[in-house]
């Protein structure tokens with residue numbers, strides 16, 4: 106089997122009462138995303154300010170929305186942003202949300218040597234642990250870059266799930282002898298960069314109408330509900346955190362949080378649910 110291919114979890118089912126699940130993984134790239142793009146730092150303050158909108162202006166409103174809807178979320182931070190803007194990371198943790206590992210400077214790990222990849226993974230984990238007191242259990246790939254060794258590396262470093270691959274739309278598992286690693290798949294259809302991403306330095310990208318973007322995501326959410334799947338969008342606070350999108354997200358939560366059998370939760374809870382099923386299967390197998 107390919108080292109990045111996962112398989113379905115035996116006897117997988119959502120918790121009692123739920124037919125599908127949904128979670129929001131916010132990629133808080135901040136300055137790290139601009140640094141990773143290789144743009145000249147001194148002459149691109151407009152790009153940094155656009156990225157910082159997500160951290161300083163949008164993220165507090167996102168936390169308010171999560172509180173209003175009592176919905177836990179996952180926030181993926183490059184460790185550089187954790188060092189630079191620790192207060193907002195602490196605010197996420199204190200509100201009960203999950204911090205997900207997202208590299209140090211938003212590196213595409215497919216372009217790194219194995220040693221560089223491991224060094225950045227370990228160093229960034231320590232930065233998160235030092236600030237929050239909590240070890241991240243999830244990793245999501247900056248720029249959707251993985252190396253052939255990434256999944257093995259995540260397992261060796263004690264991660265419980267990856268959130269970067271696209272073969273499946275239900276949680277799946279990578280088999281390791283001692284403990285499993287789960288895949289909570291993404292989709293480019295559910296990545297807001299496709300709708301709202303812009304590159305200021307190269308004057309590229311475009312803007313979709315909020316109503317068009319949310320029409321697409323609502324259809325996907327309800328479609329995944331029909332098939333028992335996992336709605337796993339990748340949202341950036343500087344994009345979907347814009348006021349129009351944030352109110353559209355509130356409307357989507359209003360419509361789907363109750364009565365449709367959708368478990369709105371975060372990555373940690375989904376991965377822990379997968380672990381409980383997987384462990385129960387192992388216990389049966391051992392008898």
Ligand SMILES: [Zn+2]
Pocket residue numbers: 132133134138207211246247248
């Ligand atoms: Zn990112």
